[in-house]
Amino acid sequence: MNTVSQTLGQAPSAHVYKNDVRRKLLLIVVFFILTVLAVITDLLCGSGTLPWHVALNGVFHPDQASPMVHVVMWDLRMPVTITAVLSGIGLAIAGSLMQTVLDNPLAEPFTLGISSAAGFGAALVIVFQTSLVSFLPVDYLLTANAFIFSLVTVLFIGIFAARKGLSVEMIVMLGIAVHFIFSALLGLAQYVANVDQLQSLVFWMMGSLQKSTWTQVGINAVIIVLVVPILLLLSWQISALRGFGEQAQVLGISVARLRMLLLTFSALLASAITATIGVVGFIGLVAPHVARMLVGEDQRFAQLMTMIVGALIMTLSSIVSKMLIPGVILPIGMVTSLLGVPFFVWLVFGRSMGRR
Amino acid sequence: MLNVNELSVRIGRVDILKPVSFELTTGQSLALLGRNGAGKSTLVKGLAGLVKAKGDIQLEGVSLNDMTQKERSRIIGYVAQDFSSSNVRLSVFELLLLAQNSQNMQLRASPESLVLAQEMLNMLGLAHLSERMLNEMSGGQRQMVALALALIRKPRLLLLDEPTSALDLANQLQLLQTVRDYTQEQNITTLMVLHDLNLAHRFADQTMILESGKVSAFGDTHEVLTAEQIANSYGVHCEVFIGSDGSRSIHPLSAI
Structure with missing residues (x-):
C-alpha cells in the first residue's frame, strides 16, 4: 500500500482542482458577457428601420426618447428580448433537469408530452373557445389553459410513477403514451378547426416571441427567480443523483423525493414558457450538453452555464429570426430547430462513436 | 459492536433474506460467503438501508432503525457491487468532494473536504488518477475509487459488496489489506461480500456463510472454512x- 510519505512528491490534486474551478468561473463570466452583447444586439435588431444609436438612447435614456422610440423599444422590443432570455434560461434548465430525472442524455423538456398537452390546451381555447379557467380575462385564457394542461400532465405522470414505483424507462414510455393521446386530440381539433383557427393554432405551435407582454415577462421571471436559487442550492445533490443514480441514497439523499422535486420544477418552467411563447424545441436538449462540454458535470457550474447558454442560443436565434429574411420575423421555434438539428445529429452520432 | 437481530428482507412474495441474527465486535471484519443468490448482497443492502428490511440493527449501542436515511448515511460506508458500471463523467477528485459535500447547501466545497480528498488519494495510492474521469478508468481502478468514496465519509460500519471482483491479484491484496488496516486502526466494523475463500481466510476475522437466505455457518473464519x-x-x-x-x-x- 502506498503511504502518505511515498506520494508527497506528487502534484497536489487540490491545487489542480482549484485551477480548474477558476477556469470554469472564467468561462461562465465570458459566456455571460457574450449573452449580454447578444441581448443588446437583439434589442437593436427589429423589423423597422430605427438607427442603432437612437435605439440605444431609447433603452438607456427612455425619458429623452420620442414617444415612438419609447413604444418601439419598451413596449415592443424589450418584452421580446427579455422573454428570449427568460425562455432560454427556463427551457435549458428544464431540459437539464429532465435529463437528470430520466437519466437520459437525449431527454428534453417535452419528452413527457408537455408540448402536445400545451398544444391541446391552446386548441381548446382557439378552436372550441373552452377553457379550464374561463373566469380569467380573455387575453390570458390561451396561456393559462396551455400552462395548466402541460403542468398537470407532467405532474400526473410524476405522481403516478412515484405511487407505482415505476422505473425511469416506464416513465418515458408513459410520457410517450400521453404525448400520443394529446397529439391525437390536437389532430382532431385541427381537423374540425376553420381556416383562421387552424392558422392561429399552427402559428402558436411554431413558437413565437413576438406576442410577448410585460405580464408574461413578469410571470416567467417570478417562476425563474423562485426555482433557480433552489436548484443552485441543490447543486451537490443533483450532481450526486447524476453521478450515482439510485446509489445516491448511501450519501443520505432521498432519491425519489429529489427526482419528484426536479420533475416538478422542470414541468413548471417548461409549462410556463411553452404557454407564453409556444413550442420551442432543441434549446432544452442542446444547451445542457453545450454547458457540460464547457464546464463538466459538477452542477454548481453546469447549471449556471446551462442557463447562460440557453439564454445565449435563444437570443441569437431571436436575432437570426429577424435578420434572415429582411422585413420578416420567422417563428423562433423554427429557427432553434434549424440551428439545433445539426447539433442533435452530431450528438447522436458522436455518442454512438464513443466521442461523448 | 454490531448487533443484528432477526433481520429479514422480503421482495414481492419472495423471502430473499430469512431472519438473520449475529454480533460483530468493532475492529473486526466479517466475510459474507455463499453461492450465487444466497442473499449476501441483500443482507448488505438491508444493513445500508437500501432495501426495506425488518428486524433490529444496533451499531455501537445506537439503533439504526430509528435513523433516517440521511442519519444512517453518516455512519455507514457502502461500496456497491455494480459501482464499476457507473459512467459518471466526474473526475476522481470531484467525486471525493461530492461524497463529502452531498448534503452541503452552499455552492463552495468545504475547505476540509479538499484536504481530506487529497489525504484519501494519497492513502490509497490514487493521486495519479485524481483528474481522471470515472468512465476513463478500468474496472479495478473504479473499485479502488469506490472504496475511497466510502472511506472518506469516515464510516463506523463499512459494507463492501464484492469489492475485489474486477481487481488483479496485487490490487485484491492491496485493497483488502487497506480495508483490514483501516478497520483495526479506526476501530470500525466491516462486512464484505467475497467469493474467494482464500481471501476470506486471509483478511476476515469472522465468516458467515449464507444458503437460500439463511445462515448456514458463522464464527471465526478458520473454524467456519473447513x-x-x-x-x-x-x-x-x-x-x-x-x-x-x-x-x-x-x-x-x-x-x-
Whole structure:
C-alpha cells in the first residue's frame, strides 16, 4: 500500500482542482458577457428601420426618447428580448433537469408530452373557445389553459410513477403514451378547426416571441427567480443523483423525493414558457450538453452555464429570426430547430462513436 | 459492536433474506460467503438501508432503525457491487468532494473536504488518477475509487459488496489489506461480500456463510472454512492446507 510519505512528491490534486474551478468561473463570466452583447444586439435588431444609436438612447435614456422610440423599444422590443432570455434560461434548465430525472442524455423538456398537452390546451381555447379557467380575462385564457394542461400532465405522470414505483424507462414510455393521446386530440381539433383557427393554432405551435407582454415577462421571471436559487442550492445533490443514480441514497439523499422535486420544477418552467411563447424545441436538449462540454458535470457550474447558454442560443436565434429574411420575423421555434438539428445529429452520432 | 437481530428482507412474495441474527465486535471484519443468490448482497443492502428490511440493527449501542436515511448515511460506508458500471463523467477528485459535500447547501466545497480528498488519494495510492474521469478508468481502478468514496465519509460500519471482483491479484491484496488496516486502526466494523475463500481466510476475522437466505455457518473464519463446511455449502470437495505460520489455503478438488 502506498503511504502518505511515498506520494508527497506528487502534484497536489487540490491545487489542480482549484485551477480548474477558476477556469470554469472564467468561462461562465465570458459566456455571460457574450449573452449580454447578444441581448443588446437583439434589442437593436427589429423589423423597422430605427438607427442603432437612437435605439440605444431609447433603452438607456427612455425619458429623452420620442414617444415612438419609447413604444418601439419598451413596449415592443424589450418584452421580446427579455422573454428570449427568460425562455432560454427556463427551457435549458428544464431540459437539464429532465435529463437528470430520466437519466437520459437525449431527454428534453417535452419528452413527457408537455408540448402536445400545451398544444391541446391552446386548441381548446382557439378552436372550441373552452377553457379550464374561463373566469380569467380573455387575453390570458390561451396561456393559462396551455400552462395548466402541460403542468398537470407532467405532474400526473410524476405522481403516478412515484405511487407505482415505476422505473425511469416506464416513465418515458408513459410520457410517450400521453404525448400520443394529446397529439391525437390536437389532430382532431385541427381537423374540425376553420381556416383562421387552424392558422392561429399552427402559428402558436411554431413558437413565437413576438406576442410577448410585460405580464408574461413578469410571470416567467417570478417562476425563474423562485426555482433557480433552489436548484443552485441543490447543486451537490443533483450532481450526486447524476453521478450515482439510485446509489445516491448511501450519501443520505432521498432519491425519489429529489427526482419528484426536479420533475416538478422542470414541468413548471417548461409549462410556463411553452404557454407564453409556444413550442420551442432543441434549446432544452442542446444547451445542457453545450454547458457540460464547457464546464463538466459538477452542477454548481453546469447549471449556471446551462442557463447562460440557453439564454445565449435563444437570443441569437431571436436575432437570426429577424435578420434572415429582411422585413420578416420567422417563428423562433423554427429557427432553434434549424440551428439545433445539426447539433442533435452530431450528438447522436458522436455518442454512438464513443466521442461523448 | 454490531448487533443484528432477526433481520429479514422480503421482495414481492419472495423471502430473499430469512431472519438473520449475529454480533460483530468493532475492529473486526466479517466475510459474507455463499453461492450465487444466497442473499449476501441483500443482507448488505438491508444493513445500508437500501432495501426495506425488518428486524433490529444496533451499531455501537445506537439503533439504526430509528435513523433516517440521511442519519444512517453518516455512519455507514457502502461500496456497491455494480459501482464499476457507473459512467459518471466526474473526475476522481470531484467525486471525493461530492461524497463529502452531498448534503452541503452552499455552492463552495468545504475547505476540509479538499484536504481530506487529497489525504484519501494519497492513502490509497490514487493521486495519479485524481483528474481522471470515472468512465476513463478500468474496472479495478473504479473499485479502488469506490472504496475511497466510502472511506472518506469516515464510516463506523463499512459494507463492501464484492469489492475485489474486477481487481488483479496485487490490487485484491492491496485493497483488502487497506480495508483490514483501516478497520483495526479506526476501530470500525466491516462486512464484505467475497467469493474467494482464500481471501476470506486471509483478511476476515469472522465468516458467515449464507444458503437460500439463511445462515448456514458463522464464527471465526478458520473454524467456519473447513473442508466439510465448504463441501456442504458449495458442493465442492477441497483440501485445506495449514502453513507453518498458521495461514490456511484452500485447494478446490472437484464438484460433488
